[in-house]
Amino acid sequence: MSSEQAKSIFLHAGVLAGLFLLQFFLPEYHHLSVTRIMLLAVFAMGFNLLFGYTGLLSLGHAMFFAAGMYGAGLSAYHLGWSVPLSFMVGIACGVVLSLAIGLIALRTTGVAFMIVTLMFSQVAYLTIVYFTTYTRGDEGLVMPESARQFVLFGQQLSLTHPGTRYNLALMLLAIVMASVWLLVRGDFGRSLIAIRENEARTKMLGYNTFLIKLKVLVVSGTISASSGAGYALMFAYIGSSFATIQYSIDPLLYTLLGGAGTVLGPFLGTALMFYLIDITSEYTSAYLLVAGIVLVILVLFFPRGLLGAVRNRWFGWLP
Amino acid sequence: MVWVVAMTLLSARRLSKYFGGLRAVDEVNFELETGEIRAIIGPNGAGKTTFVSLLCGRLEATDGSIIFENQDITGLPAFKRARQGIAYTFQITSIYSKLSVRENVAIAAQNATDKSRDAAYRVQDALTRSGIPELADEIAGSLAYGHQRVLEVAMGLAMSPKLLILDEPTQGLSDMEIEQFCELVSDINNTATVLLIEHNMHVVMKLAQRITVMDRGRVLAEGLPEEIRRNDAVQAAYLGS
Ligand SMILES: Nc1ncnc2c1ncn2[C@@H]1O[C@H](COP(=O)(O)OP(=O)(O)OP(=O)(O)O)[C@@H](O)[C@H]1O
Ligand SMILES: [Mg+2]
Numbered sequence: 001m002s003s004e005q006a007k008s009i010f011l012h013a014g015v016l017a018g019l020f021l022l023q024f025f026l027p028e029y030h031h032l033s034v035t036r037i038m039l040l041a042v043f044a045m046g047f048n049l050l051f052g053y054t055g056l057l058s059l060g061h062a063m064f065f066a067a068g069m070y071g072a073g074l075s076a077y078h079l080g081w082s083v084p085l086s087f088m089v090g091i092a093c094g095v096v097l098s099l100a101i102g103l104i105a106l107r108t109t110g111v112a113f114m115i116v117t118l119m120f121s122q123v124a125y126l127t128i129v130y131f132t133t134y135t136r137g138d139e140g141l142v143m144p145e146s147a148r149q150f151v152l153f154g155q156q157l158s159l160t161h162p163g164t165r166y167n168l169a170l171m172l173l174a175i176v177m178a179s180v181w182l183l184v185r186g187d188f189g190r191s192l193i194a195i196r197e198n199e200a201r202t203k204m205l206g207y208n209t210f211l212i213k214l215k216v217l218v219v220s221g222t223i224s225a226s227s228g229a230g231y232a233l234m235f236a237y238i239g240s241s242f243a244t245i246q247y248s249i250d251p252l253l254y255t256l257l258g259g260a261g262t263v264l265g266p267f268l269g270t271a272l273m274f275y276l277i278d279i280t281s282e283y284t285s286a287y288l289l290v291a292g293i294v295l296v297i298l299v300l301f302f303p304r305g306l307l308g309a310v311r312n313r314w315f316g317w318l319p
Numbered sequence: 320m321v322w323v324v325a326m327t328l329l330s331a332r333r334l335s336k337y338f339g340g341l342r343a344v345d346e347v348n349f350e351l352e353t354g355e356i357r358a359i360i361g362p363n364g365a366g367k368t369t370f371v372s373l374l375c376g377r378l379e380a381t382d383g384s385i386i387f388e389n390q391d392i393t394g395l396p397a398f399k400r401a402r403q404g405i406a407y408t409f410q411i412t413s414i415y416s417k418l419s420v421r422e423n424v425a426i427a428a429q430n431a432t433d434k435s436r437d438a439a440y441r442v443q444d445a446l447t448r449s450g451i452p453e454l455a456d457e458i459a460g461s462l463a464y465g466h467q468r469v470l471e472v473a474m475g476l477a478m479s480p481k482l483l484i485l486d487e488p489t490q491g492l493s494d495m496e497i498e499q500f501c502e503l504v505s506d507i508n509n510t511a512t513v514l515l516i517e518h519n520m521h522v523v524m525k526l527a528q529r530i531t532v533m534d535r536g537r538v539l540a541e542g543l544p545e546e547i548r549r550n551d552a553v554q555a556a557y558l559g560s
Contacts, residue, residue: 187429194426197415204377204409206401206430206478 005185012181015264016174023166031162033278037271038169039230040254042176044266046223047251052260053184054216055196059114060121061224062247063101066128067093068225073238074134076147083150083159087229094225095218097124102217106210109199118248125243140239148236165234172230173267176223181263183219192216193261224251257298259305268307327386328353328482328512329374329405334383336369343369345536346383351482356504356513358527360520360547366536367516368410371484374514375407376400388481404432404481408471408488410516416460420451420470423459427474432481441477448506449473450499465496469503476507483507484514489522501525524548 019038026034043065050056071093076086105116129137148159157164183189191212194202203209232238241247250273251266258269276294281287302309329351336344343366351357359367372378374385376397384393392400401407415423421442428441436444446452449469454462459470468488475483485504489497497519504513504526517523523530523544530547532540540550547553 190422190426190429193418194415197417198413201409201413201415202426203397204375204401204407205427205474206398208396208398 012177012263015267016170016177019170019173023163028162031166033274035162035166035169035234037274038173039227039234040250040274041267041270042173042230043224043227044251044254044270045176045180045263046220046227048255048260048266049180049183049192049216049223050220051252052255052262052265053189053192053196054213056213056217057114057252058117059248060117060119061251062243062245063121063124064094064098064221064224065228065247066124066243067097067221068228069232069238069242070128070135071225072229073141073143073232076143076233077141078134080144080146083147083233084152086147087233090229090232091222091226094222094228097225098218098221099214101221102214106213106217118245121243121245121248125240128240128243135238135240138240140237143233143236147233159234159236168234169230172226176226177263184263253295256305257295259307259309259311262305262307262311265305265307269305326353327351328388330386331374332384332386334370334373334385335381336373336378337381342536344373347536347538349531349538351512351514354508354512355528356508356515356526358523358530359514359516359533360518360523360530361533361539365533367533368486370533371407371486371514371516375405375484377407401478402430402432405484406475406478406480406482407484408475408486410486410490412467412471414459414467414470414474416458418459419455420457420459420462421446421455423470424473424477428477431477431479433479441479445473445477448476449503465492468492469500472503472507480511482512482514486516487518488515489517489519497522
């Protein structure tokens, strides 16, 4: 193992260990905030695989988040399925949707890809609203009591317990972080970066770029869906607002802020953005404006995001 | 007693590419033997780049067929042809300018035809053979132009190709760089057949075993360097003297 690799493992494991320890010190309010941040960071990490590493900007990732959320939420609500099973359904919905979207949307590139994903995401949103009998549209559904308790590894768990939610979110974050880390450091990650940097050349070097893009879109969509499924089950609510354009833009903002094309960037960006909005909204109702201005400044001065700047300047080994 | 039989590596039959009404490549018949260095020459706009783009799959043929190692590859996408051993270097430098030289070569080495050695070895080997091992950690986009051209070739080399197509590789190089380049191509020829598009007649005469002359989408002449030098039609169309 190279020393760079060791350093990198140390850093990422350190962040996860830090998050684990943090729960014993956080006051109740922040405990809940960090739980949300970890789940949303998973969403952003999925997004970043496609955007940061492969150079494909999707403006419709809310549909994958929503696929996970509704796949899990509807099966728990209407079918009374257990939490783990519902979670799996959410993930399966993510796989199916991203595969279908990929087969169509990846025929386009650049701006056309942005528009096509945006449109499909609108279709997903309207579909949720259209089937209001089952989804209750904007009003949404609150998960039944049966979907708050479950057994995992012989352990009776309750999702009403904040500690359980925190550690489940951390577990999901850890699994996704490790997977992304492994993925981007191997041959597959190299082919993603090659596509991002020069797709025409990459084709001529023997890469089936369409297939690679399809694979990464499915992984990206599935990770985003796992975040949506986790969100639905942990916070016991699903609603169509989670499928709006705002939820497609958020992971982009998180990723840009933290650093596109870095493993930790999306997590860092999610945490900063979350607290930025949280704090400014205490002082002004125009908190989104403040957030926007901060973002513009950051993008102007740190075009590669915070971690990207750190990597350029000091730590070339940061994956 | 050993019989040395010339083997055909690649052949094109009535290969054509039309851009609207323009016949950029017009019913070209072409044969390439295993192990040779072949030069394609011809005036600007003759269709040289278009022709080799059809061979490597960067462009789709309007008509005709291409056989590589006795297999019809006319319908194969570019990436499959690359994996079968056809490497192409762009006329306009096309590298990963934000990545390091080593990373550029590593991307190319990942789909090499011959994977008997491990990837790290193949990358280092391609860098060494191309004479740029000391530049491995530089960012490709920051290299001098001549080195970028060499990197292009190193990437082709890393694919361990059976056929390496070089599209005007010496364009813009200094005389000294051109000499080094000729040595590199000779070395590559030990393991690969080379198809070279080249304007510099000094390079062509030095390297090529056979020359194909193209003009207006057609093959005007083909033969040994000496024959081409003496050919009247070629003189008139191209050499201009
Ligand atoms: N994509 C394209 N669309 C339309 N016309 C094209 C295209 N590519 C090439 N052509 C035309 O086809 C003809 C042959 O071009 P090509 O680039 O193959 O010539 P060439 O022999 O490589 O010339 P040069 O020596 O300048 O590189 C030219 O008239 C060119 O303008
Ligand atoms: Mg040309």
